[in-house]
Amino acid sequence: MYIADKNIKLPEDPNTIVWKYLDLSKFVDLLLYRKLFMSRSDKFEDQYEGTFSEPTFEEIKKLSINNPGFLEYYKTHRKNVVISSWHINEYESFAMWQIFTQKSEGLAIQSTLGRIQNALNADIEYEQHIGEVNYIDYKKEYIPFDNTFFPFLFKRKSFQYEREIRIISDLTSHNLEIDNGLKIDVDICNLIEKIYIHPKSENWYKKLVIDLVERLGFDFTIEKSDLESDILI
Template identity: 30%
Template structure:
């Protein structure tokens, strides 16, 4: 779903409650008082990639669950948060606080909701940089899918048990202090130093207080991550073994394919092969 263009309309609502009311009223609502902001989506046939080490791939195949990490577990300290500049700007423009206090700014920077994220690379072909960044040495694989297949493959959580919402979209990159504002904006925006990732995200927002548990459709580790059930035959088109891997790794992946019989092809990545060597022979 594509939301309003923030460049075309004023994001500030007309009502203006007193700042002292914000903390008590916004725990499960939009913490900044801005209008809804939704990420831009893309065509269903857009190729997407997920790079992972062998252990995570084996877990995906054995459990048929796609791991969604809690935003607090990401290495980037800006992940899922406003910058200080924007948090202070919201207080001044929305709540009329001329001199924002540090504790108030921290409230606007932090998000009370729980967001769990599955990150993919939105690119037609493989990325050498992401092979090196997201796989341990030569011990990794890349799973290829499409946007539409990701959406169709994810089962989600039982709506009658857990209050949640799923959102899909492209990550928007920005200069620090110039990011979009709105409930989903910090989750679907990143600093421009990460623009090479061309990220596409599936985001699960949970509004209930979760306990560590296993239910039929998911494995829940509150504040850490959630494994959501997926249809592997829909999700996975192809699997590429790390370009630097020895033959043993492809043997392992082929054993997984034989034992679990998912309908995907397996190839060794040839992006670093010598141009004069026929890798197909």
């Protein structure tokens, strides 16, 4: 279930276009089970995920002198927070195709912020929040810690190209043993507005994607990648 949080930064326009780039196996898993995978935050490649900038960490250390459990909480909290990452962009991103898909295969889901918010209401077991990632200098800038989600909504400036928004859940109260992540129920037809196939994929792959979508009972609009457009001279 989506829960709005006025303290979390988010674009105001529900028609803001967002994308998720993924390989075919993850796409089929999403359609087949109608569940969205959310990754455990400490399993991301970036080791800084869920941590603090240097100025904030220094302040937390001072607060922990008489309360050692304060710092320990933040160290262990990361394994209870799960995240699904999306990319804000009005258009396709060549960089995102390169980073998140391989071997000229893969897909991009186009959605909007409002669609995601509505789609998350299919899940009644966990609370989800959505926030836009802030990109800062971890050596100089401060990350607030008056909201437990804030450490997961800041990243280093070197990741600015991601233009990321995150679906994020804190599962601490559920006392779960989370491995790499977990799946949440989602309204697939609300979530997906269009599907784009990798611009360098071969015809057999395009046909495979189209057939899979049809056989699984969906009628999503499947677009030719804008990056595949014919050259006009």
